[in-house]
Amino acid sequence: MTSKSTIGVIGAGTMGSGIAQVAAAAGHPVRLLDTRPEAVDKALASLEKTLQRLVEKGTLKDDAARALRDRITPARVVEDLAGCDLVIEAIIEDLGVKKALFQKVEAAVPVDALLATNTSSLSVTAIAAACARPERFLCLHFFNPAPLLPLVEVVPGLATDMAHITAAADLMRAWGKTPVVCKDTPGFIVNRVARPFYGESIRIYEEGLADMPVIDEALRSAGGFRMGPFELMDLIGNDINFTVTRTVWEAFFYDPRYKPSFTQQRQVESGRLGRKTGRGYYTYADAAGVAKPTVEPAIAEQIVERVLAMLINEAADAVFWGVASAADIDLAMTKGVNYPKGLLAWADERGAAHWLQVLEALQHAYGEDRYRPSPLLRRAAEQGTSLYGRR
Ligand SMILES: NC(=O)c1ccc[n+]([C@@H]2O[C@H](COP(=O)([O-])OP(=O)(O)OC[C@H]3O[C@@H](n4cnc5c(N)ncnc54)[C@H](O)[C@@H]3O)[C@@H](O)[C@H]2O)c1
Known part of the structure; x- marks a missing residue:
């Protein structure tokens, strides 16, 4: 693949x-296809x-x-992608529709062209099975x-030739991106590891331990996150965030x-x-935005510790299950969702034993499997070793 290779993009959303x-x-010539030609026109105008x-x-x-701008030309039908060396699909998140599309794409492109999906939540292996x-x-x-x-998460399906993964990661680097290779598991890295940022914050609210603006402010001021979880969910869209949460939960067989x-x-x-409907956890009536409360340092510390312990546990568990290396998981969270530090390097600052203790206290208090410490966190705590240094 060179900068002269033609790239097909399907879905102009x-x-x-x-x-x-x-x-x-x-520098690539790009062919942009959508079932709604007006979507391509809108994308080009924007x-x-x-x-x-x-x-x-x-x-x-x-x-x-x-x-x-001139390098991007509209395609009207799948057959217009005939000369493409790589086709990236970004259409509706529906397994049946994606499979049907790739059968058509495969018939149109050269036998050595690469095919890629931008799916957030479907199994790569399941889509590939249509090819x-x-x-x-x-x-x-x-x-x-x-x-x-x-960030670009580069994910092989069960049957993918790993030489194509290496080539795709190299191409992403040539595009100025930061590729991380990860296993075909629900949520890949970011959408899995980030779940507690939202979920544990909502738990803290539901238990009446703190209000939403307080939780947001704690994670911003004491945690160093650019946005708090509730304002971030409002920005992402609660429908989208809820769908990701539910999809990941279902895909993990209701863990x-x-x-x-x-x-x-x-x-x-x-x-x-x-924000898109003018109201979510907050009301966006005026431009002044949401007022920021003052939060007692001790309260902020408690909130951050609980959310961070869950995030670190999730990151450690992803390493434990071989989803990606510790270094790539840290890279993913800083380059994909702008976390102030990589979670595993962050964990090392206080040591695994500290985070294990926080989780064990939560598990003891609630008796829920939700708070079970990852075997890797426990091992690192017992051996006094680094989490970031794990392969
Ligand atoms: N929005 C995000 O934040 C985000 C991030 C990463 C990945 N994704 C994934 O990217 C994909 C696209 O998401 P989006 O947010 O860009 O969606 P979107 O709704 O903005 O755009 C989808 C586009 O695909 C077109 N389309 C639908 N079916 C088609 C078909 N059969 N052939 C050609 N075009 C078709 C639609 O007309 C629409 O223009 C999804 O798989 C989604 O999970 C989304």
């Missing part, structure tokens, strides 16, 4: 339009505006912007907004660690989806 921009910025802003800011030269040559199928999971967030909450379900049912 939020993700597909961003991915097309990234590929074109790296790209035009983005590029114009970059030119005005002086970050991009006028001729470079024009060249980038006659599943060995050339993989997942390239970009983050929103794709032009800005560097209580990922159990969704009534609090979030009721938000969705009431239509309080967040």
Whole structure:
């Protein structure tokens, strides 16, 4: 694969339009396809505006912007992708629809073209099963907004040829991205490891230990997170966040660690989806935004410790199950969701024994399997070893 290789992008929505921009910025000719041609027109018009802003800011030269824009051409039917060396799909999150699409794509492209899905929650292996040559199928999971967030999770299915994974990761590096290779397991790295940031914060609220603005402020001021969980859920959309939570929980065969909450379900049912509907956990009536409370340092510390213990446990467990290396998990959380530090390096600051003790106290207090410590956390605590240093 070279910068001259043609990239096909299917789905011109939020993700597909961003991915097309990234590929074109790296110099590739890009063919952009959507079942709704107006979606492609809209994506190109919006790209035009983005590029114009970059030119005005002086970050991009006028001729470079024009060249980038000209490298993306609309495709009207799947057969228009005939010359593509790599096709990245970013359509509706539906297994049946994705499988049907890839059967058509496979018939249209050369036998050595790579096929990739941008799925967030489906099994890569299950989509690949629709292909006659599943060995050339993989997942390239970009983050929103794709032009800005560097992380790409590169995920092989059961039948994927690992040489294609190496080539795809190299290509992502050439696009200026940070690839991390991970196993085909629910939520990959980020959507799995980040679950407690939302789930445990909601638990703290549901128990009446603290109000939402207090929890948000604690995680911002004492935790160093850019946004608190409730304001972040409002930004992502409570419908989207709830779907991810429920999908991960179901895909883990109802492991209580990922159990969704009534609090979030009721938000969705009431239509309080967040910023996009003007109301979520907060009301967005005026531009001033949400008032920030003052939080007692001791309370902030307690909140951060509980949420962080759950996050660290999740990250350690992902290492334990071989989802990815400790270094890649830390990279994923800092490059994909802007965490202030990698969770495993963060854990090492106080040592695994401290976090084990926090989890054991929670498990003792609640008697729930939700708080069970990962075997890796326990081992690191007992041996006094680093979590970040684990392979
Ligand atoms: N939005 C995110 O934050 C995010 C992040 C990472 C991955 N993803 C994944 O990316 C994919 C797309 O998500 P999105 O948010 O961009 O969705 P979107 O709704 O913004 O865009 C999807 C586009 O696909 C088109 N489409 C639907 N079926 C099609 C078909 N059969 N052939 C061609 N085009 C078709 C639709 O017309 C629409 O324009 C999903 O698999 C999603 O899980 C989303």
